[in-house]
Structures are given as C-alpha cells and as structure tokens.
Amino acid sequence: MARQLYELVGRDPARPFSPYCWRARMALAHKGLDAACIPWRFTETDRLAFARHDKVPVLVDGDTVVADSWAIAEYLDRTCPEAPLLGAAAPHIRLIAAWVDHTLHGALIRLVVSDIFTLLDEPAASYFRASREARLGARLEAVTADREGRLPAFRTLLQPLRVALRAGPFLGGAAPDYADYAVFGAFQWARVVSKLVLVEDVDPIHPWLERMLGLFGGLAGAVPARG
Amino acid sequence: MARQLYELVGRDPARPFSPYCWRARMALAHKGLDAACIPWRFTETDRLAFARHDKVPVLVDGDTVVADSWAIAEYLDRTCPEAPLLGAAAPHIRLIAAWVDHTLHGALIRLVVSDIFTLLDEPAASYFRASREARLGARLEAVTADREGRLPAFRTLLQPLRVALRAGPFLGGAAPDYADYAVFGAFQWARVVSKLVLVEDVDPIHPWLERMLGLFGGLAGAVPARG
Structure with a gap:
C-alpha cells in the first residue's frame, strides 16, 4: 500500500x-x-x-x-534513522515546537482566523466559525479587525528566531531539521490562508523563509500564497 | 592563577x-x-x-x-569537551536561550524590578532606578504594583517548559544541559531577589526547579531565597 x-x-x-x-x-x-x-x-x-x-x-x-x-x-x-529529524536535540526541539504551538500559533490565529473561514465550504465553515468564536470569545471578523496594529507585537515574538539564525542558515544549524519544520509550519499556514505580510523583506527571518520554501525542489513553495 | x-x-x-x-x-x-x-x-x-x-x-x-x-x-x-553543555543541540539551545532572554526575562523584570532595587546600595541603586525606569517607562514601584494579577499570564508563558518536561526530568532529557541552565537562570534570578511565588507547588515545573536547586551538591539552593 x-x-x-x-x-x-x-x-x-x-x-x-x-x-x-x-x-x-x-x-x-x-x-x-x-x-x-x-x-x-x-x-x-x-x-x-x-x-x-x-x-x-x-x-x-x-x-x-x-x-x-x-x-x-x-x-x-x-x-529511517538516517538524516535524523530530532536526533540528540529531541528534547530541545520538543520545547521549541511547544513554543510554536502555544506562543506563535496563539498569536497567529488572532491574525488570520477570519481568512481561514473564507477558505472553507459547509459544513466545515459553520463548525469552524462556531468552535473558533467560542474559543476566541468574539466574531472571527472582530478578532482580526485590528490585526495590522498587532503585527509589530507579533514580530517581536519572533526575536528568538532572529538570534538563532545569526549562527547558521537553518534553525538546526548548517542543515534543516525538525526545529525548522516546526517553526516553518506556522509561517506556511499563514502564507496559504492569508495575504497578511508577517515578515518584512528586510527581516533576517525572510531569507530563511525563502530557503524553507525552496527545500525539496520547492515543495512548500509550490503551494501558492493566498492571492 | x-x-x-x-x-x-x-x-x-x-x-x-x-x-x-x-x-x-x-x-x-x-x-x-x-x-x-x-x-x-x-x-x-x-x-x-x-x-x-x-x-x-x-x-x-x-x-x-x-x-x-x-x-x-x-x-x-x-x-572541556566531556559532558557537553551544548553539543549537537547548540543551535536549538541558542533559540531556547534567546526565548528566555526576550520572553521570560522581559516578563520577569516587570514582576521583580522593584525587589531588585531594594537589594542595591549606592551608587548602583540610583543607576538601576534611572536606567530601568527609562527602559520600562514608569516608576519601579508602579511597574510591579499589579504583579499578582499578571502572574497567570506569566505562568502561561511557561507552557513550553511543561510540555518539554513531560518527556524527561530535564529540558536536556535524562540529564541537564545548557538548556536547563539558561531557563533556570531566570527562576534563580527571581528566587534570589523576590518573595513572589512564580510557580505553584502543583505545577510540573516545580519538581524540575527542585532538581535544579539540588544539582552539584545544592550549589544554587545554597543561596537562600529572598526572605
């Protein structure tokens, strides 16, 4: 199979x-x-x-x-033990992934939740609206209404990535590992669902994102950004 | 020497x-x-x-x-290459340390800054007040006035630690490494300067803190908590 x-x-x-x-x-x-x-x-x-x-x-x-x-x-x-995703850094990558889950995703959902809704058909759309409005305590459109104003605070949350990327091209160092994929998932999510520009061109995170989109023959980049 | x-x-x-x-x-x-x-x-x-x-x-x-x-x-x-502090996880620990620097320290200073002031003699005290009040935009005592109310939000920031500690006794896994020391530094800082209870006894972070205080013959625990 x-x-x-x-x-x-x-x-x-x-x-x-x-x-x-x-x-x-x-x-x-x-x-x-x-x-x-x-x-x-x-x-x-x-x-x-x-x-x-x-x-x-x-x-x-x-x-x-x-x-x-x-x-x-x-x-x-x-x-497939070759080219470990986690390897000796497994405990550390677990912490990094949990930081993405809690901090980055928690901030991102408040920036893009209304965009996700517009990608859905029924019955997913109704389910999504009801469950997310209950979780976020507001209408989806109200959650994202002032999102441009919250972008600077979101970009501040990314500071650990900028520090880590000073030392090498990937969060895993010379080559990407699961730390890169865990963080990249958040950006790719936002990229596919929303036109919002999370990271400015001059941000040191930007070239890393470009590298991630280009990996594996452009696997992630082949899914177009929200137009 | x-x-x-x-x-x-x-x-x-x-x-x-x-x-x-x-x-x-x-x-x-x-x-x-x-x-x-x-x-x-x-x-x-x-x-x-x-x-x-x-x-x-x-x-x-x-x-x-x-x-x-x-x-x-x-x-x-x-x-001293034996018992690496960083080892293969160096890039990941760099990210974790930067998260501590920016997110945990940034939140902690707003919880304990007025306590630090009371530990200082002149001229350090005047320097500290002037520089930190300029940085934080308020009198030190005003910064920490409502700190009890901000403890739940601080504890939420610690969620990645709880997730990581599900997998092993230390952030580095079975044994402590520099990820543990980078995070522990933040808690030890608060412990030495302030009576504020950052982590409740029932918090899964608590037994890890106890382990950290006991390492190396109780090196960190030997410095008493603020009385």
Whole structure:
C-alpha cells in the first residue's frame, strides 16, 4: 500500500494549510519519502476513526497508522534513522515546537482566523466559525479587525528566531531539521490562508523563509500564497 | 592563577542574582570546575575594562578572559569537551536561550524590578532606578504594583517548559544541559531577589526547579531565597 498522509484542506484540496500537517509533510520530504495527500476537512472525524484520533495529520505507512505530528517525526526517525529529524536535540526541539504551538500559533490565529473561514465550504465553515468564536470569545471578523496594529507585537515574538539564525542558515544549524519544520509550519499556514505580510523583506527571518520554501525542489513553495 | 567568575551582586556579595551569571556558574559546575566569585556591582564598568566588556559574567581562566554567558558555554565545551553543555543541540539551545532572554526575562523584570532595587546600595541603586525606569517607562514601584494579577499570564508563558518536561526530568532529557541552565537562570534570578511565588507547588515545573536547586551538591539552593 502506498504511503498516505491525511492533510487538512478547505474548498481547494490542493492547498493544505494546517501547520501540523506541514510539519509532517516536510518531515517526510526530509527523509526522501513521498506520501499521497488524502484531503481531509474539519468535521470529517469519522474518516479518522481507523486511527483512533480526531485530528490530522495522520500518516498511513503500510499497516502502520501514526497520528500526531510529533509522533510522526519520532516514527520517521525510528524507521529511517538516517538524516535524523530530532536526533540528540529531541528534547530541545520538543520545547521549541511547544513554543510554536502555544506562543506563535496563539498569536497567529488572532491574525488570520477570519481568512481561514473564507477558505472553507459547509459544513466545515459553520463548525469552524462556531468552535473558533467560542474559543476566541468574539466574531472571527472582530478578532482580526485590528490585526495590522498587532503585527509589530507579533514580530517581536519572533526575536528568538532572529538570534538563532545569526549562527547558521537553518534553525538546526548548517542543515534543516525538525526545529525548522516546526517553526516553518506556522509561517506556511499563514502564507496559504492569508495575504497578511508577517515578515518584512528586510527581516533576517525572510531569507530563511525563502530557503524553507525552496527545500525539496520547492515543495512548500509550490503551494501558492493566498492571492 | 585560580579561575575567577565576575558575578553581579547587590549589597550582599554572597547573593549573586544575575540570570546570565547563574548560567555561567551552573555551566562551570556541569564541567566539575570551580571558580572564585568576584563580586561585581552595577556601575563598576571600569573593573571590567580588562575584558573589553561592560557586563558580567566574565570568566578569567588563567590567561584567558571570556565575557558573555553564551561565549563562556562555548569556551567550556571547547576546552572541556566531556559532558557537553551544548553539543549537537547548540543551535536549538541558542533559540531556547534567546526565548528566555526576550520572553521570560522581559516578563520577569516587570514582576521583580522593584525587589531588585531594594537589594542595591549606592551608587548602583540610583543607576538601576534611572536606567530601568527609562527602559520600562514608569516608576519601579508602579511597574510591579499589579504583579499578582499578571502572574497567570506569566505562568502561561511557561507552557513550553511543561510540555518539554513531560518527556524527561530535564529540558536536556535524562540529564541537564545548557538548556536547563539558561531557563533556570531566570527562576534563580527571581528566587534570589523576590518573595513572589512564580510557580505553584502543583505545577510540573516545580519538581524540575527542585532538581535544579539540588544539582552539584545544592550549589544554587545554597543561596537562600529572598526572605
């Protein structure tokens, strides 16, 4: 059976946008592995029952089913030990990924949540609006209304990336590793769903983003930015 | 010549409190190295002229002078390669340390800055008040007036630590490394200068803090918490 990756999409199955799915997609490519994209939409939890999980990414590799992006990274390192994603830095990358989950994603959702809504068809759209408005405590359009004003604060949160990138071209050093993919997932999410310019051209993060978009024959860059 | 570490103190030379000096002190102990504490106070920049630097920590190791906590960690790994502080995870620990510098220290200074002032004699006290009030845009006592109310937000910032500590006893995994020392420096700083309870007993960060205070024969724990 060919390898399959369940990835979150909206109306357009060719534009996966979940940051966690991008971590898994980049991790597979890091190992030189391909996987058919199985488009998955919010509310299609029944379709993941086989994985005993309710969220994507889910990787199906022959008889093996692995849910959760971190578990996928560990699985790939276990089954393809060459070019480790995590290696000796696994505990540190876990902390970095958790920082992305909590701090960067928490700030980003407040910048792009109304853009995500416009990518969705029913019933995903209604589910998304209801669940996110409950979580964020406001109408999606109200959450993002003043987003331009919050961009400077968001860019300040990125300062650890700028410091780390002084030492080398990737967060993993000379070559990318899962730290890069965990952080890149956040930017790719925003790029696919929103026109908002998160990082200015003069920002030292910008050339790193360009490098990430170009990796693996331009895998991530091939999905167009929101037009 | 015996090894010497210039460390920031206030009135009491036995209570070094700089988070960066604690990084260096713990890094030395990690390598099994001792160093005499040379107490240094704000405004004594002349005494660091030999290091061509204006801040502590400064390590003097025979004929070698190393300023800056990160440079000290790199120096120790270069000269004592066993039990690496950074090792293969150096780029990731650089990012984690920068997160501590920018996010944790930035939040902590607004919780404890008025406590630090009360530990200082002149002329350090006047220098500290003037420079920190200019930086923070308010009287020191006004900055910390509502600090109890800001504790929940501070504790939320620590979430990446809780996630990382699910996987092992230290941020470095089974054993502590410089990621632990970089984060611990922030907590030790607050512990030495302030009575404020940053982390509740039930917090999964609490047992890690206890472990850190107990390392190296209780090196950090031997400096009493602010009474």
